[in-house]
Every structure is written in C-alpha cells, then in structure tokens.
Amino acid sequence: LKMLFPAAEGGFVIGVTGSPGAGKSTLVDQLARVYRRQDEKVGIVAVDPTSPFSGGAILGDRIRMQSLSTEPGVFIRSMATRGKMGGLSAAVNDALLVLAAAGYKKLIVETVGVGQDEVDIVKTAHVSLVLLVPGMGDDIQAIKAGIMEIGDIFVINKADHAGLNRIEQELKNLLSIVSRPDGWTPEIVRTVATRGEGIEQLAQAIDRYREFLGTPGKEEERRLPLARERLMDMLRERIARELFARIPESELDEYARRMMDRELDPYTIVEHLLLRAGLEERR
C-alpha cells in the first residue's frame, strides 16, 4: 500500500448515501455509465450493512449491479460493515487506494446512510452525494441536523414521484438557513435513475464541486480534518492489533472471568492490561 500510494494520485472519490430504497445502486450504476462514456475507468466500493434490519433490497441491488460488473473498465467491490470498529473506513480507504493506483480514477463509495460508520465513510469522500426521495417530507425536519453537514450535492431521486416539489422546497429552506464554512452552496439535482434521467446533470454538478475544491486553499480547508481523522483511525487500528498480539487470549479470558465473578472491576483490569501490554501512561 505504501508503494502504491504515489500511483493513487488523481483518484476522485464520490460518496453516495441515502436511506434504504432511495435508489442508490441504480444511481451509482447510471453514474458509472456516464463516466464510461467519457472513457474513465470507474471503481465502485459498495458497503453493505450486515445488520439484521437493513432490509432485503440490498441483495437485489447487488444482483442488478452484476450487469455493470461485466463491463470492462468498471471494478465493483462489495464490503461488509461487520467487523471491528475503525476497521471499516480503513479497509474502504485501502481498497480505494488500490483502485486509484490501478487507474480507476473515478471512485464511487456507496453506503446505506444509517449508522455512524457508514456516514463517516461518506464524509471522507472528495464529494458527498445525499439521496432523497419524494414522500419523505415529514422526516426531513428530523434529519436536518445530520444532513447539512454531509451533503455537497443533494440528489432527489425518483423525481417522477408525487411530492417532488414539497421535498425540494423543504430542502431549499433548510439549505438557506445554513452557511457552510467553506462557502459552497450545496446543489440540488433531480434524477430518475431507473430511466437514466438527470444523471448527466449530476455528473456536471460533481464536476462543478470538483472545480470549487480546486480553488486554492479550499480542498485543504475541507479535507485536512478528515485526513487527520483518517490518520487517527489507522493509528487506533494498528494499536488494537498490537494489543491483541501482546496479550494472550487466555489472559484476557481470565480477566473476563474475574470481571464476571465481580472479583475485579473492568476499570482496574484495563489498568492492569495497559501495564501488561507495555502501554502504561508515562508519569
């Protein structure tokens, strides 16, 4: 990965998130086709929740995407959210690095926008698309806190459904009261992904945001905190691995047993283990 890093330059990561059923996979599929027509190689990382309540649509989406996976110039990788904390964004970032180094410069990361891990992944993209659909009008007030911070471009998919004007108006109202520190005004794009409508316009909006990012200072301003966070995540992950390597499982089991027997409290155990792993605080 270290050696691939220089070759990964120029990879542009597009994060796509939205509630289940918003049509993320179809939109990603269509966007990939637009980029293919521009002769760009497209890498797609689809993050699938392994939570029991993610619903069944995901399997269907994956199957639908199969059609695209036979297309040369498109590489699709599906990753599961199950796994240790901090591990997922690290794994996704590593996958994106490999893809970018292999010449896939348009990189799309698709996640179901539920759960903090998934949202974190999309936040680290160069541009973040948030998908909405008409008919979720009642919910929009409740979600406004989170939505503002994530979306660079808002996509109203299924724009042929009833309630388009209402959701667009509510979204505009919300956007009007928030001013982003970087000065970008999030765009709203209407699409009907199943018919490929609005996808070219979406690609253009993405280009406009990319140009905006190119303004001196802008990208750094936005991405520096994210780069810092990524470093911290990788550091945490590395140290967790260290810990597992240094503390034998039998010892951990023994401590866990003593905790269950209420012989030792977990706070004292953690102090013991820190000492044991040679990671104790310096005084």
Place this chain on the structure above:
Amino acid sequence: LKMLFPAAEGGFVIGVTGSPGAGKSTLVDQLARVYRRQDEKVGIVAVDPTSPFSGGAILGDRIRMQSLSTEPGVFIRSMATRGKMGGLSAAVNDALLVLAAAGYKKLIVETVGVGQDEVDIVKTAHVSLVLLVPGMGDDIQAIKAGIMEIGDIFVINKADHAGLNRIEQELKNLLSIVSRPDGWTPEIVRTVATRGEGIEQLAQAIDRYREFLGTPGKEEERRLPLARERLMDMLRERIARELFARIPESELDEYARRMMDRELDPYTIVEHLLLRAGLEERR
C-alpha cells in the same frame, strides 16, 4: 465507577432492538410499567442514532416516553450514537453500571437496529429482544444471517396487523434450522404494545431466559466472549485517549498536510506516530 462496581451486582440488562417504526419505545414503555407493578426500579438507556437517515419517529418516541419519565422508580437516559468509535458501548455500559448501583436492577437498553455499533450494544445485554412487525415478510430471508445471532426472544409487535401468521411462520422456519451453541430455543412472543397486549407474557419469557442463564455454566458460556470484548473496547478507548494526549494536534495537522500533498503516505506516517507516541512495536 470503580467504587460503584460492587454495588451494581444484580443489574439485569434487557437489550431491545428492531427496525425504525417497529414500536420499540412503546414496548419499552409498557415493559417498564410491568416491572413497576412488580415494584422494580427500571433504568432505561435509549440510544438515538444521529445519522441523517434514521427518520423522524425517534423524536416523537422520546416525547411519548416523557410520560414515563415523571414516574418515580423509572430513570430514562438518552444517548446519541454520534461520537468516536468504541466510545458508545463504553458510555452505555458505564451508564448501566451507575443505574444498577443506584438500585435500578431492571435495565433496558433500546437501540435502532441499524449500524454495527447499535447491534454490538444489544449483544452485550443479558437478554436480547428483537422486534419484528408483520408485513416485513419479504425481507426476512435477507436478514436471517444477522437476526439469528442476536435474538434470545423475538417479539412480533403490532400483532394485530395483517401478515402475522406469515412472519411468525417464516421466523419459526428460520429458527428451526439454527441450533444455538448454548442450547436455548429463542421464544416468539406476540405483542400489541400500543394496547399493552402480550407484555406480561414477554416479561415471563424474559424471566424464563434469565432462569436458563442461571443454569450452571450457561451464563459464563454466553457472556465470557462479551466480557472479553468489553475489556478490549475499554482498552482501545483508553489508548485512543492516550494518543490524543501524547501527540499535539499541530503535529497531526502537519502530517495530515504532508499526506494530502502526497509527500508522505499514511502508512509511513502511522509508523512515525507510533514511535512518536512511545507505542512502537517491541522488537
């Protein structure tokens, strides 16, 4: 927390999860009322996702729960999922410890069952309830992998809705093909939480599972891996705090900048930082 630990003995943690709209808050409310009639003090920790796509029902639920919060003998604490990785389950566990030490021995943790963090929290409960509702029949095949591992008791809420028999049959089919290593056969309880129906039966099912856990060896078998995981989580969290304390933010910013300028790759930086923090690998 260390000093409270001994006093927390006897706290019994009931985890409740289910998809948005399954009626978790209403069920928790009703279950708390049953325990109050048995003169038990009830602590409730409601974990609210701060994800933008969790929907608007949560706010309403909280408001509804207010009625219960004025009831003496019930303590409700709402916690948000936003925050650093590993921090949430640690924070929830700490809150439960305080409640148990304060004499709230029936502890209910409610989470929206989406996202790995939320599922992890419910897994660490003494008993885990999974809420389903009729009409999600098509989805059940897709969710079976995750559902089996989590639920000790399955609650079909809104049992007066169409599709009850179908979901119950599908659930039974799924349960019949899985045998749990601990030998417990998950029970299925029908409820209509809004009318308080089936709640006494649910409380009885919880008691049966608690008795089962009391069988010598059973509780340890099930909870030892979880206790071990909890210790590892706490350890990770502690070390993350150590890291932040040892590495000045300006240094991290500098590294992040060099990473963005592609001057250094993140993998090399992490090695530098490990050395810097005095947490390098022992050779």
